[in-house]
Amino acid sequence: MRGPIVRLSPGLFLALLPAAATPSVVVPPAVAVDIADFAFGPAEIAVAPGTTIVWTNRDDIPHDVVAADAPRAFRSAPLDTDERFAFRFDREGRFPYYCSLHSRMQGVVVVR
Numbered sequence: 001m002r003g004p005i006v007r008l009s010p011g012l013f014l015a016l017l018p019a020a021a022t023p024s025v026v027v028p029p030a031v032a033v034d035i036a037d038f039a040f041g042p043a044e045i046a047v048a049p050g051t052t053i054v055w056t057n058r059d060d061i062p063h064d065v066v067a068a069d070a071p072r073a074f075r076s077a078p079l080d081t082d083e084r085f086a087f088r089f090d091r092e093g094r095f096p097y098y099c100s101l102h103s104r105m106q107g108v109v110v111v112r
């Protein structure tokens with residue numbers, strides 16, 4: 001991450017170098033949920049905080065993925081066949097969602 005440009009004395013600059021050089025790339029886990037035959041599969045899934053859920057529409061008609069609780073944490077655009085939507089769940093809790101095009105299509109992400 002780049003902060004604002006500031007002038008540092010050479011000594012201070014060197015003092016900061018080790019921290020800046022430490023590798024800190026962490027790839028968070030991702031979990032797949034398929035949308036097929038007018039259903040989310042699995043309809044209920046439990047993940048650890050920081051997990052990204054990736055929904056993929058396997059049907060040949062559009063579906064979307066919309067958080068049920070207000071304020072909505074996520075809302076995808078309508079997904080065509082094989083299109084995906086991803087959302088990272090950082091907070092613990094129970095997050096019901098549905099397809100706004102077919103409201104009987106419902107799912108839940110439990111983060112714990």
Ligand SMILES: [Cu+2]
Binds near residue numbers: 038
């Ligand atoms: Cu749908």
